[in-house]
Amino acid sequence: MKVREHAGFGTRCIHAGQVPDPSTGAIITPIYQTSTYVQDALGVHKGYEYARTQNPTRSALEGNLASIEGGNAAFAFASGMAATSAVMTLLTAGDHVVATDNLYGGTYRLFERVLRKSQLDFTYADTSRLGELERAIRPNTRLVFLETPTNPMLAITDLAGACAIAHGHGIPVAVDNTFASPYVQRPIEFGADLVVHSTTKFLNGHSDSVGGAVIAVRDDHIEWLRFVQNAAGAILGPMDAWLVLRGTKTLPLRMARHNENAMALAGYLAAHPKVAAVHYPGLPSHPQHALAARQMRGFGGLIAFRLGSLERARTLLNGVRLMALAESLGGVETLISHPSTMTHASVPPDERQRLGITDDLVRISAGIEDLEDLQEDLAQALDLV
Secondary structure: OOOOOOOOHHHHHHHOOOOOOOOOOOOOOOOOOOOEOOOOEOOEOOOOOEOOOOOHHHHHHHHHHHHHHOOOEEEEEOOHHHHHHHHHOOOOOOOEEEEEOOOOHHHHHHHHHHHHHHOOEEEEEOOOOHHHHHHHOOOOEEEEEEEOOOOOOOOOOOHHHHHHHHHHOOOOEEEEOOOOHHHHOOHHHHOOOEEEEEOOOOOOOOOOOOOEEEEEOOHHHHHHHHHHHHHHOOEOOHHHHHHHHHHHHOHHHHHHHHHHHHHHHHHHHHOOOOOOEEEOOOOOOOOOHHHHHHHOOOOOOEEEEEOOOHHHHHHHHHHOOOOEEOOOOOOOOOEEEOOOOOOOOOOOHHHHHHHOOOOOEEEEEOOOOOHHHHHHHHHHHHHHO
């Protein structure tokens, strides 16, 4: 089943990168759970030699992800952090990176605790203000690393504007698109050179796989990432690749419901007297609401809100019944979490305060349950506050 070049997004989610199994006609890509491949003769094989280097299930997923993100190639890794680490191997000692200041805590930990030991330097800027991005660039800046919407404050960076600034200095741009998913936002369309995902989240969508991916445009990046994927070996296994392929088939349907539920819950929370503030790009009160409306399709499934104190937040988090108190996001079930002690515990307390990740901040990843049940659960938990 060949997918035409200009096929719709939903069609590409279902078909891109995948063909019926040639030996059986199975419509679903098999799980090639093998470590090696028998060669027909010395130096004669079917394109597969060793499973770290090539696996048909992983190759199908990579073709799928490249198509739905609009890139020229994709590479699947064992986690989102492994994918980000692979991107950073494009740099060498002495290089400087400008990064969004409100990064995922694990990315901040990688940059500060691991990569600084390799003599990489980082400046964190509020990239939602393009002037700050411009001012942070140095003569030795070799990468701009953006996250938008940010985790957990949901700040929005103007992707086209940021890419124009970076490219004006000859600097490539990588974008962590995990919070949006390619259904909501496709950074390559705005000029990004590299897109990073934790496939654990919306792409897989069922909370049963851990993985990551990098989608690339430039030939030099593709050549290097293919090499480093094999050389470093942090590959996605065939079972996880198969699970993500299953997930991308329903991505448009799920994301539409995530968007719908999150928008309704954000409005409910914004009107509740016990809620001090709500951060959600779909609300007109969000400082980048107009920008989000231009560069996103819907506003995503993540909401952050403040309750006024740690004790009030703890009461709510311990009081929900349907929502699950857990790290992660993007699954069909609604998750609720406490960023300052969970996802961003690795960020120093003074930096968390500066970014607004206060002890009273709660984050919801809206699932696809019936909205009425989610609102009822929030209502009874807020009654306890």
